[in-house]
Amino acid sequence: MSAASLPLAGQHVVLGVSGGIAAYKAVELLRRLMDLGAEVTPVLTASALEFVGAPTFRALSGRDPLTDLFRADEPIPHTRLGQGADLILVAPATANLLAKFAAGIADDALTTTLVATSAPVVLAAAMHTEMWLHPAVTANVATIRSRGFRVIDPERGRLAGGDIGYGRLAEPEVVIEAVLEELGTTRKPLLGRYVLVTAGGTREAIDPVRYIGNRSSGKQGIAVAQEAARLGATGALVTTVATPAIQGFEVVAVESALEMRDAVMGRLEQVDALVMCAAVADFRPAEVADQKIKRDSGIPEVKLVANPDILSEATGALRRSRPEAVVVGFAAETVDALRHGEEKLARKGVDIMVVNDVTEVGAGFGSDTNSVWLIARDGARSRIELAAKREVAAALLEKAFALEGEPRGQTRAN
Ligand SMILES: Cc1cc2nc3c(=O)[nH]c(=O)nc-3n(C[C@H](O)[C@H](O)[C@H](O)COP(=O)(O)O)c2cc1C
Numbered sequence: 151m152s153a154a155s156l157p158l159a160g161q162h163v164v165l166g167v168s169g170g171i172a173a174y175k176a177v178e179l180l181r182r183l184m185d186l187g188a189e190v191t192p193v194l195t196a197s198a199l200e201f202v203g204a205p206t207f208r209a210l211s212g213r214d215p216l217t218d219l220f221r222a223d224e225p226i227p228h229t230r231l232g233q234g235a236d237l238i239l240v241a242p243a244t245a246n247l248l249a250k251f252a253a254g255i256a257d258d259a260l261t262t263t264l265v266a267t268s269a270p271v272v273l274a275a276a277m278h279t280e281m282w283l284h285p286a287v288t289a290n291v292a293t294i295r296s297r298g299f300r301v302i303d304p305e306r307g308r309l310a311g312g313d314i315g316y317g318r319l320a321e322p323e324v325v326i327e328a329v330l331e332e333l334g335t336t337r338k339p340l341l342g343r344y345v346l347v348t349a350g351g352t353r354e355a356i357d358p359v360r361y362i363g364n365r366s367s368g369k370q371g372i373a374v375a376q377e378a379a380r381l382g383a384t385g386a387l388v389t390t391v392a393t394p395a396i397q398g399f400e401v402v403a404v405e406s407a408l409e410m411r412d413a414v415m416g417r418l419e420q421v422d423a424l425v426m427c428a429a430v431a432d433f434r435p436a437e438v439a440d441q442k443i444k445r446d447s448g449i450p451e452v453k454l455v456a457n458p459d460i461l462s463e464a465t466g467a468l469r470r471s472r473p474e475a476v477v478v479g480f481a482a483e484t485v486d487a488l489r490h491g492e493e494k495l496a497r498k499g500v501d502i503m504v505v506n507d508v509t510e511v512g513a514g515f516g517s518d519t520n521s522v523w524l525i526a527r528d529g530a531r532s533r534i535e536l537a538a539k540r541e542v543a544a545a546l547l548e549k550a551f552a553l554e555g556e557p558r559g560q561t562r563a564n
Pocket of ligand 1: 167168169170171172195196198245246247277
């Protein structure tokens with residue numbers, strides 16, 4: 151097999167090693183990743199260095215392992231590594247490392263790189279049985295998985311100290327298979343496509359300090375942009391909430407519906423998919439006071455006027471200029487969600503309506519998970535049951551781009 155045709159050719163994998171007895175097994179994983187054609191940069195924690203030596207990783211990878219944030223050859227090593235990685239594999243992942251990753255702690259080279267990436271992360275846990283079964287570890291693993299990252303359970307077998315039980319690092323074949331699977335899903339099917347996403351609730355100013363807002367956290371929209379980027383798309387995320395940088399995406403900060411409309415309408419030219427997750431206020435104050443309204447000037451009357459319907463406006467414009475572009479709308483409902491979603495799909499003329507009942511536990515505003523119905527323009531419905539918002543994003547992008555080539559106006563016979 152030529153180097154270019156190896157399964158991981160051109161892929162950059164960061165191999166994180168934390169301080170467990172299984173750290174020596176990371177050497178074998180490094181070798182296998184390289185044999186499959188990956189470029190690998192090892193990142194070792196201080197505890198890992200108690201078990202294994204950096205020179206082994208340097209010699210095998212041909213790269214200087216990162217072991218210390220502040221004594222690296224370059225100024226900001228973690229962001230370069232995090233942004234440039236196609237995948238981060240942590241093996242072994244200690245109880246400590248899992249806890250830090252679940253909490254977003256970034257206090258050494260490995261944990262900081264993990265927080266500075268939007269690449270997929272695979273963590274192969276290894277620890278004593280008591281540690282693996284501790285409720286704190288169980289909760290941390292659940293948190294990590296709910297965010298769309300993959301944790302490989304340890305296997306049963308002989309552990310350090312002669313004990314037998316769950317805790318052994320999974321066999322190299324299992325770990326490598328997980329890496330291949332993750333990168334398989336990240337092979338870039340959206341390369342060359344432009345995805346425009348909106349996120350967050352708009353804020354409609356009453357005066358310089360007060361606004362009318364809503365409960366949308368923006369998490370689902372951000373997840374769509376991150377997932378689209380992972381699949382190779384470029385695009386823009388028009389957002390009312392602060393967002394970390396997303397590779398290949400322009401992040402456009404807006405506040406009000408009017409600002410959001412301008413940002414969206416000005417970027418339709420190259421759109422292949424428009425995903426309108428933002429919760430846009432239907433109304434805004436007719437006038438914005440230029441000074442803070444004082445309590446002693448009496449109870450104000452705030453007259454409202456209608457905001458533009460950005461979804462309908464953008465859909466109409468796209469149908470004229472780029473008829474092949476796909477439009478995805480969102481409907482957050484509190485009652486009779488499916489019926490309202492179907493009505494909204496027809497009224498707005500979009501291709502897919504993502505409907506969620508925001509009163510369901512674990513769905514909707516602020517949560518890291520969502521339960522939704524996807525309704526396609528041909529009437530086909532599919533349900534996604536309580537999944538990470540990243541998984542919902544993946545499903546809706548897959549559905550959107552599958553509809554791309556199909557003629558509109560067909561009705562499914564079912
Ligand atoms: C001999 C020895 C073996 C250890 N093995 C493990 C292990 O397999 N899994 C684990 O979670 N912690 C293990 N620990 C504890 C970790 O080294 C310790 O929690 C450390 O703080 C982990 O740091 P790190 O996550 O930054 O690498 C071991 C400690 C010692 C002394």
